[in-house]
Amino acid sequence: MPRVFRAVDINQEEKEVRKDYFDRHTPVIICEDHAIEGEKFEVKVRLGTEYTHPDDPDHYIKYVQLWNREKFLAEAHFAPGALGNRPEHVEVDFYIVPGPVDMNLSAMSVCTQHGLWQSESKEVTTGKSK
Ligand SMILES: [Fe+2]
Numbered sequence: 001m002p003r004v005f006r007a008v009d010i011n012q013e014e015k016e017v018r019k020d021y022f023d024r025h026t027p028v029i030i031c032e033d034h035a036i037e038g039e040k041f042e043v044k045v046r047l048g049t050e051y052t053h054p055d056d057p058d059h060y061i062k063y064v065q066l067w068n069r070e071k072f073l074a075e076a077h078f079a080p081g082a083l084g085n086r087p088e089h090v091e092v093d094f095y096i097v098p099g100p101v102d103m104n105l106s107a108m109s110v111c112t113q114h115g116l117w118q119s120e121s122k123e124v125t126t127g128k129s130k
Helices: 012-017 019-025
Strands: 004-006 027-030 034-036 041-047 061-068 071-077 091-096 103-111 115-118 122-127
Touching (some): 027 103, 041 061
Parallel strands (some): 004 115
Antiparallel strands (some): 041 091
């Protein structure tokens, strides 16, 4: 079982020392706080708020997954060179259709050299349309 790097497991001191390493691998969920049941809802996942990740043949982000609690929702795969063989922020826009229950979204990413990385979770309330 590979180690899963989670933002909440990394202490502040370690985060400061290796800030670029953690930042470029950690997925961040960007979406609205509220969704409408039955309507398409955009969830962006972006790696790195400040630092970009390499896109080399032997070192690249292979895939990004979106989860709602324990339920797998979606996945996007990348081939090496998809981002022009230069460092870049990996970004994926997922479109999901929420049910009636509030969501707790999280994302996972896999680097071909540095393993699995998990985002902080994002609470999204779900309601009926007006
Ligand atoms: Fe990496």
